[in-house]
Amino acid sequence: MIEDATRLEVENLHSWYDESHILHGATMKVSKGEIVTLLGRNGAGKTTMMRTLAGVVRQRKGKLVFDGHDLMSTPAHRVARLGLGYVPEERGIFSSLNVAENLVLPPVVKAGGMSIEHIYELFPNLKGRDSTVGTRLSGGEQQMLAIARILRTGADFILLDEPTEGLAPVIVEDIARVLGELKNLGLTIILVEQNIQFATASADRHYVMEQGRIVDEFSNEALLSDMARINAYLGV
Numbered sequence: 001m002i003e004d005a006t007r008l009e010v011e012n013l014h015s016w017y018d019e020s021h022i023l024h025g026a027t028m029k030v031s032k033g034e035i036v037t038l039l040g041r042n043g044a045g046k047t048t049m050m051r052t053l054a055g056v057v058r059q060r061k062g063k064l065v066f067d068g069h070d071l072m073s074t075p076a077h078r079v080a081r082l083g084l085g086y087v088p089e090e091r092g093i094f095s096s097l098n099v100a101e102n103l104v105l106p107p108v109v110k111a112g113g114m115s116i117e118h119i120y121e122l123f124p125n126l127k128g129r130d131s132t133v134g135t136r137l138s139g140g141e142q143q144m145l146a147i148a149r150i151l152r153t154g155a156d157f158i159l160l161d162e163p164t165e166g167l168a169p170v171i172v173e174d175i176a177r178v179l180g181e182l183k184n185l186g187l188t189i190i191l192v193e194q195n196i197q198f199a200t201a202s203a204d205r206h207y208v209m210e211q212g213r214i215v216d217e218f219s220n221e222a223l224l225s226d227m228a229r230i231n232a233y234l235g236v
């Protein structure tokens with residue numbers, strides 16, 4: 001029997017902020033070990049998709065199954081305990097605490113959280129910044145710390161919202177390295193990304209969002225061999 005590698009199944013997903021209907025029946029699937037991006041213009045609903053998956057947006061309907069659990073009836077803190085970790089665009093680190101403190105205070109612990117030693121191996125820059133408070137870190141270090149904190153929780157499926165935003169190219173490359181290492185460890189990642197070069201360097205597959213729906217899907221090879229098709233969606 002072939003093992004079903006599907007970890008996340010999203011079908012006809014709708015969600016709302018009060019009266020504003022934002023997701024309009026989005027459908028996608030993510031398998032174990034994949035890195036999948038959500039691409040699309042500003043306002044397409046990418047961040048809302050992440051927040052709806054993570055259970056932060058509670059006004060929603062449709063099918064949402066993660067590792068066999070029905071997420072529709074699962075509160076956000078339980079979602080994290082299932083191993084689904086969310087790194088929001090604003091990063092969610094404690095800016096008044098230093099690096100070491102941020103790392104010993106993970107929000108939720110699931111068995112299998114990454115050890116501090118392993119964290120420092122993956123993020124050597126953080127080791128040297130142990131006693132630096134969050135506000136004093138560079139944007140890249142803050143992003144690394146935000147990812148590290150989620151790994152400490154034991155998350156093995158990570159929702160990453162625009163991790164490269166505002167970062168210098170050399171730091172973007174370093175984040176691509178980290179994602180590659182996480183993939184090698186068997187983690188699964190959904191990435192919201194505007195930087196197409198980073199997206200194609202990191203991901204296996206890409207979904208395109210428009211007006212709260214998934215309107216297209218590319219393998220990484222297909223995207224690389226037909227950039228005009230994605231550029232048309234993005235209005236580049």
Ligand code: ATP
Binds near residue numbers: 022041042043044048
């Ligand atoms: P961006 O790259 O600009 O963040 P996005 O694709 O991530 O775009 P979302 O941030 O999900 O898009 O926004 C989708 C729509 O939802 C937009 O029309 C936005 O104005 C609206 N929206 C976002 N947050 C809220 C909110 N808290 N309340 C009401 N509407 C919101």
